[in-house]
Amino acid sequence: MPDKNLKTPKDIIAYCFKDVINYEGVQAVLAAFSDITALKESEKRVLQSIIEGEDNERKRVSKDIHDSLGQNLTAASLNFDALKQSITQLEEKEIMKFSTGLGFLKSAIEESRNIAHNLMPKAIxxxxxxxxxxxxxxxxxxxxxxxxxxxxxxxxxxxxxxxxxxxxxxxxxxxxxxxxxxxxxxxxxxxxxxxxxxxxxxxxxxxxxxxxxxxxxxxxxxxxxxxxxxxxxxxxxxxxxxxxxxxxxxxxxxx
Ligand SMILES: Nc1ncnc2c1ncn2[C@@H]1O[C@H](COP(=O)(O)OP(=O)(O)OP(=O)(O)O)[C@@H](O)[C@H]1O
Ligand SMILES: [Mg+2]
Structure with a gap:
């Protein structure tokens, strides 16, 4: 009966130690193998949970940027957009400043969307x-x-x-x-x-x-x-x- 606890060589990750020794006057190679499959598996699991933790944190920050910062910026921009008509009587210089400010606000909206998307591409x-x-x-x-x-x-x-x-x-x-x-x-x-x-x-x-x-x-x-x-x-x-x-x-x- 094959021993069920014995893994096939394919399943094993082994660490090999070898050295050349003198065995009763003859040069010989002494080799020892240690099964480190469990160690490698646990290393992999630790790495997986670190990566998943980081990804979840990114997801949270992305959601905050999108839902909170993004919404506030959009609300501000809509309000300023609505003012566009009523500022025509202002001086040219002031109208320019208003437009520049609104331009920055629109870029900030675009940037916050890009940052949120890069942090957590929901599209996947x-x-x-x-x-x-x-x-x-x-x-x-x-x-x-x-x-x-x-x-x-x-x-x-x-x-x-x-x-x-x-x-x-x-x-x-x-x-x-x-x-x-x-x-x-x-x-x-x-x-x-x-x-x-x-x-x-x-x-x-x-x-x-x-x-x-x-x-x-x-x-x-x-x-x-x-x-x-x-x-x-x-x-x-x-x-x-x-x-x-x-x-x-x-x-x-x-x-
Ligand atoms: N595609 C590439 N072409 C040329 N050099 C590269 C390329 N990818 C990496 N390198 C070189 O390898 C180095 C290490 O890359 P790595 O992505 O780990 O770090 P970095 O880009 O310098 O910094 P970070 O990714 O943390 O912002 C780079 O600094 C660069 O010298
Ligand atoms: Mg890099």
Whole structure:
């Protein structure tokens, strides 16, 4: 009878210790394996709950901005709009000031909507990951002039909501890096659903960077966040880059 408590080798994450020793005058390799599957699982769960906690907090702040600040700004703007007719008898200078103030108010409304949306893209819940990503990417193309190509085979299919949110956040973070650091003119994103996994790739044709230098400074948060989100989904993360060679991120996520 096979022992039910024995896991197949596929299920085990093991730490291997090895050393070359002298065994009765002969050189030998001493190896010890330690099953660290439970440790890795619990690390993953801690990471998941930190990420979910942060996402929930973002959701709360987003709702506050949208429902409270946004509504107050809109009410103020409607009131000032209603005054437009009655200020025509004021001096030119005063009318200019009024219009400038109203302009600022309208930008503040637009900005608060954008901030609320970026903090918690409600559209993912409502319309799904792909349309929400597509709208983000269109916005980026229009505002930066970077040519963004997006290939996906998910269509309207829905996957786990946390995976959807993670992939959206990873894309936002990777795009921020492209805009801030890469000088890229092209971005190519692929999101391919296979039977048991999603393969996500994000490539740019920019200046690339020296991974070892960045790992040593450890200052930035973006790549760490991407890595942690990948890990929380039990994903396999790979970052391929070198100076002048562009940057490519690949994540294989079991589904
Ligand atoms: N697509 C990219 N092209 C070129 N360099 C990049 C790219 N992505 C990251 N880098 C380099 O890697 C560094 C670390 O990136 P990371 O996103 O972790 O931090 P950051 O962008 O500097 O700061 P933060 O994301 O916290 O605002 C960057 O400072 C930059 O030097
Ligand atoms: Mg960054």
């Amino acid at each position: 819940e409502d319309f799904g990951l792909i349309p929400t990503l597509q709208s983000l990417l269109n916005q980026i193309e229009q505002s930066t002039g970077i040519n963004v190509k997006f290939y996906e085979n998910l269509g309207e299919a829905r996957v786990n909501r946390q995976i959807e949110l993670n992939l959206y956040r990873i894309t936002q973070e990777a795009i921020n890096n492209v805009i801030k650091h890469s000088k890229a003119t092209e971005v190519f994103i692929q999101l391919v659903l296979h039977k048991k996994e999603i393969i996500y790739t994000f490539e740019d044709n920019g200046i690339g960077f020296d991974k070892s230098k960045v790992e040593n400074t450890g200052k930035g948060l973006g790549l760490k966040n991407i890595f942690n989100r990948a890990k929380a989904m039990s994903g396999i993360f790979d970052l391929d880059t070198a100076p002048k060679s562009g940057t490519s991120i690949t994540i294989e996520i079991p589904v």
